[in-house]
Amino acid sequence: AQEIEVFLQSLDKFHPTLPDSVAEHYLRKSGFHTSDVRVTRAVSLAAQKFIADIAHEALQHSKMRLSRDKRKDRRLVLTTEDLAASLQAHGVDIHKPAAAPPPPDA
Template identity: 50%
Template sequence: MMSSGGGAGGPGGGMGPEVGGGGDGRHDDEAALTEFLSTLMDYTPTIPDELVEHYLGRSGFQCPDLRLTRLVAGATQKFLSDIASDSLQSDVLVLLYSLLKFQESRELFRRRCLKA
């Protein structure tokens, strides 16, 4: 009964990209990917290309495309940056907790001294 209707153009409608204008989205994705890959040639990553190529080669991955090497370098840089950021946030929380406990103990000590 509902085999031919409902959701023809929507997400998960069950139609392939060749039906219902889905090909335009694929073309836009490919254009965006091509544009992104072309910007990688102008990008100078923090991790040198030679180092990335060395470790890619050690893992058995060989690719002559410098854009892919820089993409891996950028992803690695983002990964390490996220770890460093999370570590810093954790250290700040520990420091704030320690300061709070120090202030509470100082206040408790002050109250005890005033009683005596």
């Protein structure tokens, strides 16, 4: 119980990458309302951790792909496929949008 209290107190001083106003907007949009900034910051912290994990795993996918590449130019490039593989490991499926339709004839 004391660990939780210390954690909650630390959230008062913590300023996450995701601003409170952005987190509050999406929390309200999903139907969650709170006046406790610590709750908002805890959600922001969880989102920040999730994004960091996804980015790290996508980087690992990119490095594995690069290690199989036999070309001379082996620059590290993060692709949508790397990101999709990382997201899929966390239960998030993404699909590339269909190609844009051709412009109408003028």
